[in-house]
Amino acid sequence: MIVLPAPAFGEAVTVLRPGPAVLDIYGNDAPGPDQEHPLHGCVVAPEPGAETVGGQDIVTDHLVIYAPAESDVRPTDRLRVRGDVFSVHGPVQDFRSPLTGTRAGVQVTARRVTG
Template identity: 40%
Template sequence: MRFAYGETAVILRAPLVAGPYGNEGRDWNAATRTDSPGWGFAPRTPDESTTSDSPSVIVGLTGYGPPDADVLPTDRMEVRGEVYEVEGEVGEWRSPLTGWRPGLEVALRRVYIAEG
């Protein structure tokens, strides 16, 4: 399913490179950028319960995308000019009765990049 008024997100995929101490990490400066049309986004609130006098804090977005979108748990996504990490596995909606695959669900968490 594609949303009639869906948004285009940019999927960022970084290669693995050797780190200074022999471990591997992602080189986000060398990431590929792929446009992915047909997404819908909704705000996410924290999973932990809050008291009635403490406000909810939005921690990211939930993305609803087309079933053929190429998104991995190690990717980042650019949405409305902001960069988010894919948090956890990518969920695929699929009917057990018909096999219909309406789309994907992706939890996104904002990436804060320190300057200086």
């Protein structure tokens, strides 16, 4: 993983990724302790909303996060944003310039169910 200096603007987001598997008390593989790494220079765009699931109103918080091109984010990660933990929701989108093919950044959608 390449660690770049923090840009002057944007927000820091922390990626939480399960560590290597460990054995649980029954001898089965279980996710290891979270490994963390920061993403600097992110833009965080909140999209609060609500859903109805099975006749129940569910409050969800959605975020769209725009991160630098070198960002290491996977669909199975969780993200700590402004002190709250969100799950990555869907694939990580890669932006490229249509003129040069240069990577411009990544877009990550994150979601948190709060009630």
